[in-house]
Amino acid sequence: xxxxxxxxxxxxxxxxxxxxNILGFWIFLGAExxxxxxxxxxxxxLYQRYAGGPTHQDIIMIKDVLIQTVLLLTSSxxxxxxxxxxxxxxxxxxxxxxxxTLLLGSGFLFMEINEFIHYVHLGATMQTSxxxxxxxxxxxxxxxxxxxGIIWAIMVIIQLVRRGLxxxxxxxxxxxxxYWHFLDVVWIFIFTFVYLxxxxx
Amino acid sequence: MExxxxxxxxxxxxxxxxxxxxxxxxxxxxxxxNLSFKVIMWIIGTLAVLQAGIQLFMFMHxxxxxxxxxxxxxxxxxxxMTVVIVVGSIWVMSAGHATH
Numbered sequence: 001x002x003x004x005x006x007x008x009x010x011x012x013x014x015x016x017x018x019x020x021n022i023l024g025f026w027i028f029l030g031a032e033x034x035x036x037x038x039x040x041x042x043x044x045x046l047y048q049r050y051a052g053g054p055t056h057q058d059i060i061m062i063k064d065v066l067i068q069t070v071l072l073l074t075s076s077x078x079x080x081x082x083x084x085x086x087x088x089x090x091x092x093x094x095x096x097x098x099x100x101t102l103l104l105g106s107g108f109l110f111m112e113i114n115e116f117i118h119y120v121h122l123g124a125t126m127q128t129s130x131x132x133x134x135x136x137x138x139x140x141x142x143x144x145x146x147x148x149g150i151i152w153a154i155m156v157i158i159q160l161v162r163r164g165l166x167x168x169x170x171x172x173x174x175x176x177x178x179y180w181h182f183l184d185v186v187w188i189f190i191f192t193f194v195y196l197x198x199x200x201x
Numbered sequence: 202m203e204x205x206x207x208x209x210x211x212x213x214x215x216x217x218x219x220x221x222x223x224x225x226x227x228x229x230x231x232x233x234x235n236l237s238f239k240v241i242m243w244i245i246g247t248l249a250v251l252q253a254g255i256q257l258f259m260f261m262h263x264x265x266x267x268x269x270x271x272x273x274x275x276x277x278x279x280x281x282m283t284v285v286i287v288v289g290s291i292w293v294m295s296a297g298h299a300t301h
Contacts, residue, residue: 023268033279041290077217084210192249196231
């Protein structure tokens, strides 16, 4: 039954296998939510244990954080446009917006690495305090996800160039799209509960 | 879930504009007002949840497809687990240890 194709649906939903893959990925995202919940939980417990080291106000560069936020938010939007183009069967438009998304994502990653270097120069390392351990683990896990997402998206783009839009490549593109939006969802909470909260008090 | 969507991705553009407003609104309230810590956290926390909702519904099309209902239940359960883990951890670790 898995090869039955329903042409009334968008490409990525046309086969039973595709629908199950997409459902499976949503369930994976549910597990990812819980993974990040544990890291937010640790951070929420330890965020004031400065151990005599630097505090939030000492290290956070809020302007850079706002730029990072806009970069990732915009990349989530352009990923949405990419999927929109895919639904219109526009392969060129899809690849164009995917590349824009990756450029924005790389910009985000570049700024985050700079931020980490800046912290370390200020003497704020993972070993400095419980606050900084939990901060680096939370931010680092998110940054590692972005890194992985960039590599993953590049491989999907290569497949799109080679094979064009098929139910299989459309499904793969749709799933990396979901993953990318999810990374922005996590960042919204990092922005609010790490950076803004840290700046308030 | 439409195969031939209209020419202009209106829901994406609206979602993007709302997200920007919520992001800068939260930043403004946190950085430029003199409200108390508690009030600020409640406001920007609510804005964050709203923005996450925009991502889930306007960008990720959470309810789309024949498994839409399953997706919603799955995400609600994930959010429930998040609240239990985060609020539970903070509560357990901050309420008890000070008295012992």
